[in-house]
Amino acid sequence: MPDIKSVMKVLKKKKADFPESLIEEIADAHERHNLDDKELNELIDRIKKAYERATVEDGEAVGTVAAQSVGEPGTQMTMRTFHYAGVAELNVTLGLPRLIEIVDARKKISTPTMAIYFDDEYFDARFEKEEIESEAERERFKEEFVRKTANMIGKSSMNDILKNFNLNYADMNIAVEIDEDKIIDKRLDRDDIIKRIEKAFKRVQIDNNMLSFEPPAPSKKEDDTKIPIRELRLLADKVRDLQISGVKNIGKVVISKEGLEWVIHTEGSNLGSVLKMEGIDKVRTTTNDIHEIEKILGIEAARNAIIREAQNTMEEQGLTVDVRHIMLVADMMTADGSVKSIGRHGISGEKASVLARASFEETGKHLLRASIRGEIDHLTGIIENIIIGQPIPLGTGSVGVIMKRR
Amino acid sequence: MKKDILKHRLVPEHTILSKSEIKKVMKELDIHPEQLPKIKQDDPICKAIEAKSGDVLKITRKSHTAGKFVTYRLVLN
Numbered sequence: 001m002p003d004i005k006s007v008m009k010v011l012k013k014k015k016a017d018f019p020e021s022l023i024e025e026i027a028d029a030h031e032r033h034n035l036d037d038k039e040l041n042e043l044i045d046r047i048k049k050a051y052e053r054a055t056v057e058d059g060e061a062v063g064t065v066a067a068q069s070v071g072e073p074g075t076q077m078t079m080r081t082f083h084y085a086g087v088a089e090l091n092v093t094l095g096l097p098r099l100i101e102i103v104d105a106r107k108k109i110s111t112p113t114m115a116i117y118f119d120d121e122y123f124d125a126r127f128e129k130e131e132i133e134s135e136a137e138r139e140r141f142k143e144e145f146v147r148k149t150a151n152m153i154g155k156s157s158m159n160d161i162l163k164n165f166n167l168n169y170a171d172m173n174i175a176v177e178i179d180e181d182k183i184i185d186k187r188l189d190r191d192d193i194i195k196r197i198e199k200a201f202k203r204v205q206i207d208n209n210m211l212s213f214e215p216p217a218p219s220k221k222e223d224d225t226k227i228p229i230r231e232l233r234l235l236a237d238k239v240r241d242l243q244i245s246g247v248k249n250i251g252k253v254v255i256s257k258e259g260l261e262w263v264i265h266t267e268g269s270n271l272g273s274v275l276k277m278e279g280i281d282k283v284r285t286t287t288n289d290i291h292e293i294e295k296i297l298g299i300e301a302a303r304n305a306i307i308r309e310a311q312n313t314m315e316e317q318g319l320t321v322d323v324r325h326i327m328l329v330a331d332m333m334t335a336d337g338s339v340k341s342i343g344r345h346g347i348s349g350e351k352a353s354v355l356a357r358a359s360f361e362e363t364g365k366h367l368l369r370a371s372i373r374g375e376i377d378h379l380t381g382i383i384e385n386i387i388i389g390q391p392i393p394l395g396t397g398s399v400g401v402i403m404k405r406r
Numbered sequence: 407m408k409k410d411i412l413k414h415r416l417v418p419e420h421t422i423l424s425k426s427e428i429k430k431v432m433k434e435l436d437i438h439p440e441q442l443p444k445i446k447q448d449d450p451i452c453k454a455i456e457a458k459s460g461d462v463l464k465i466t467r468k469s470h471t472a473g474k475f476v477t478y479r480l481v482l483n
Contacts, residue, residue: 019469019471019472019473019474019475020472020473020474021469021471021472021473021474022472022473024473275410275411282410282411282413282414283413283414283415284415286415286416293416295450296411296450297411297414297416297417297450297451298411298417298445298449298450298451298452299445299446299449299451299479300416300417300418300420300445300451300465300467300479301414301416301417301451304416304417304418304467305416307470308416323470323471324471327470327471331443334443335443335444336443336444337443337444337445337446337449337479337482338446
């Protein structure tokens with residue numbers, strides 16, 4: 001791009017330090033309007049002036065402005081918690097509760113969910129290897145692969161593959177018939193299921209698709225108060241609920257086609273395990289659980305996730321907040337290497353000044369503790385100086401005079 | 407798997423700075439490395455690029471507002 005280069009040259013001469021996106025825009029205008037050197041100079045002069053006027057001034061209270069700018073739209077958000085997201089069958093927390101969840105950096109969020117994408121390169125390699133030529137066949141292969149993966153991720157229990165389920169009170173056992181068609185339909189592995197059943201239940205007899213479960217043998221001790229029928233019923237529930245496939249922490253999955261692409265949405269989240277699976281897009285697959293992102297992808301990814309989640313939440317409600325405010329919040333939350341909440345347990349609770357902490361929450365606790373430990377307040381912050389009635393170090397107050405001694 | 411996460415959409419580019427680069431950057435910003443934001447040594451990215459405690463990472467973020475934004479983090483254990 002020769003345009004960017006010529007623009008950069010002028011910028012360097014004028015000592016203008018513009019962000020990349022702005023330089024690209026200028027270069028674009030330069031090309032579109034066919035500006036000569038004089039016009040380009042004039043343009044950059046004016047942009048420089050406007051840019052410098054728009055930057056935040058030293059001593060500006062950006063934190064307060066950010067808090068107000070996120071807080072005010074927050075008052076307009078719905079209190080209604082649940083709504084669908086993308087797919088009709090999935091509930092995801094949205095609105096104010098979700099925003100609070102993000103800012104509080106909750107360890108357990110109320111509705112974790114994942115969006116799982118597929119790797120096209122992987123499909124291409126498979127097509128090549130298995131010599132699938134026609135477009136229709138490729139589509140079929142893709143769909144089959146997606147459904148298979150979805151069933152590997154989503155939770156299935158015994159209940160999903162039963163044909164017959166009988167409690168036999170006379171013989172004190174449970175007769176179960178497995179539906180082979182359902183196993184095929186769910187694309188599960190029969191041997192694997194049998195293995196899991198054998199592992200989970202000691203007293204089970206397997207004869208093809210007919211299974212027979214017996215409750216654990218009554219112990220011979222005198223004080224055994226177990227009621228046999230109740231034991232049988234408990235066993236029945238256990239058999240029905242036995243998980244036969246799925247990734248840990250993930251419940252229901254919903255397969256959907258967005259445009260030309262297959263996407264799996266899940267209830268529950270386990271980014272680490274899903275990213276290890278075959279054929280998954282390791283670039284775009286993501287979760288809404290910020291702590292999980294921090295654990296798997298690191299602190300910078302968590303910062304990006306906070307920005308994305310907060311902005312999506314606001315946008316979904318039809319509210320627009322300048323990203324810079326959200327970016328500031330995300331920067332504060334991730335500044336010390338782990339995700340910290342805004343509030344008593346996070347950022348506000350770690351302020352250096354005793355008076356600042358005491359004025360926020362739990363006044364007594366902080367003052368008492370500070371006096372026991374003999375803490376010193378250097379009065380460098382805003383709140384401390386307001387409390388003792390001094391000019392605050394903000395805006396024009398943030399500069400002082402130093403004199404040299406003669 | 408370890409390197410795969412570096413390609414993820416949410417992960418910006420991380421590079422380890424050399425001693426002389428750290429000096430240059432600190433002079434430019436007029437701060438000490440301790441004043442930078444931190445990143446833990448056991449952060450998955452630190453493990454992937456084998457950064458040690460005391461290193462300074464240069465992080466090149468894709469920014470909504472500036473296109474590209476360069477920032478730094480100090481590795482701590």
